[in-house]
Amino acid sequence: MKRLSIRSPFDMHLHLRDEDMLKLVAPLSSKTFSAAIIMPNLVPPVDTKEAVISYKNRIKDAIKDDDFEPMMTLFFKPYSKEFLESVKDDIKAIKLYPAGITTNSEGGVSSIDVNELAPTLNAMADLGLPLCVHGETNGFVMDREKEFLSVYETLAKAFPKLKIIMEHITTKDATKLLDRYDNLYATITVQHLLITLDDVAGGMLKPHLFCKPIAKRYEDREALVTLATSAHPKVMFGSDSAPHPKDAKENCGCAAGVFTSPIAIQVLAELFEKHNKLENLEKFISINATNIYNLKRTNKTINLIKKDFVVPQDYRFENEIVVPMYSNETLSWSIDSIIQG
Ligand code: NCD
Ligand code: ZN
Numbered sequence: 393m394k395r396l397s398i399r400s401p402f403d404m405h406l407h408l409r410d411e412d413m414l415k416l417v418a419p420l421s422s423k424t425f426s427a428a429i430i431m432p433n434l435v436p437p438v439d440t441k442e443a444v445i446s447y448k449n450r451i452k453d454a455i456k457d458d459d460f461e462p463m464m465t466l467f468f469k470p471y472s473k474e475f476l477e478s479v480k481d482d483i484k485a486i487k488l489y490p491a492g493i494t495t496n497s498e499g500g501v502s503s504i505d506v507n508e509l510a511p512t513l514n515a516m517a518d519l520g521l522p523l524c525v526h527g528e529t530n531g532f533v534m535d536r537e538k539e540f541l542s543v544y545e546t547l548a549k550a551f552p553k554l555k556i557i558m559e560h561i562t563t564k565d566a567t568k569l570l571d572r573y574d575n576l577y578a579t580i581t582v583q584h585l586l587i588t589l590d591d592v593a594g595g596m597l598k599p600h601l602f603c604k605p606i607a608k609r610y611e612d613r614e615a616l617v618t619l620a621t622s623a624h625p626k627v628m629f630g631s632d633s634a635p636h637p638k639d640a641k642e643n644c645g646c647a648a649g650v651f652t653s654p655i656a657i658q659v660l661a662e663l664f665e666k667h668n669k670l671e672n673l674e675k676f677i678s679i680n681a682t683n684i685y686n687l688k689r690t691n692k693t694i695n696l697i698k699k700d701f702v703v704p705q706d707y708r709f710e711n712e713i714v715v716p717m718y719s720n721e722t723l724s725w726s727i728d729s730i731i732q733g
Pocket of ligand 1: 494602603605649
């Protein structure tokens with residue numbers, strides 16, 4: 393049977409939530425990843441040194457003995473250089489949300505004004521802290537990312553020493569922007585490599601595939617697949633795994649977010665194999681991130697085997713129930729064993 397090993401997989405965009413949901417989902421990431429960039433959109437957002445440290449401790453408690461590093465982020469606000477100096481060793485990046493654009497982003501930035509942001513962004517550039525951005529306007533849902541690209545260009549030009557990560561890119565236009573500015577990078581999720589808007593809303597509405605940014609057109613998916621499977625050095629895997637309780641998804645006001653932590657590596661193996669690019673999988677899911685974020689790989693190794701994996705219908709802890717992408721479906725790669733680092 394065909395086998396494959398991936399050393400030190402990184403998830404460069406992950407939502408772990410808090411309390412019982414954290415206890416439910418954190419072990420599903422810490423089992424198979426060696427580290428992850430943890431998003432700060434809790435209620436209230438993670439925007440102080442104390443909040444970063446206590447959230448990190450709650451994550452460590454939830455993952456027990458797993459060999460997994462939660463790489464913390466702050467929720468972007470104007471911060472002083474002194475404050476950033478005091479917190480720089482506790483975080484890996486700062487995440488900017490336009491106000492109200494997605495789950496728990498009400499405290500985000502209401503207009504992206506270079507002069508207003510300059511003190512914080514210059515300090516971040518000096519301290520080597522990357523800026524992660526949820527790049528959407530509040531325009532027509534299919535055009536939100538495209539409309540935001542000019543903001544990325546403005547930021548990239550105004551702050552050439554700042555590393556800017558275009559999070560969860562979903563469009564061909566975003567893939568083209570990447571090479572125009574040295575300081576632009578990107579993450580890509582599992583779902584945007586696999587689905588289009590047709591899968592979400594072309595037939596029966598699929599709430600578990602609804603996320604922000606929404607999945608786009610076939611040509612967009614193709615451009616993302618080409619970028620990921622060629623392991624473009626400025627692109628990293630970031631699942632944007634975003635669990636919501638089952639009843640918040642299966643609801644007439646469906647929350648945005650796709651839960652992919654327990655299936656991500658297996659699905660990526662299937663996709664890269666289909667495109668005859670398995671040799672690039674480790675770059676996409678590990679090596680590229682080490683170069684962009686200056687990370688060290690660990691020896692944690694995920695051994696995969698070409699054997700059916702039936703995705704559980706749901707995952708449960710106490711009163712929490714969360715439904716993964718591809719619930720009850722069969723994937724062609726399974727995790728055979730995991731060697732801790
Ligand atoms: C994320 C969440 O639920 O926190 N939702 C999503 O659809 N991706 C937030 C985000 O990354 O936009
Ligand atoms: Zn996210």
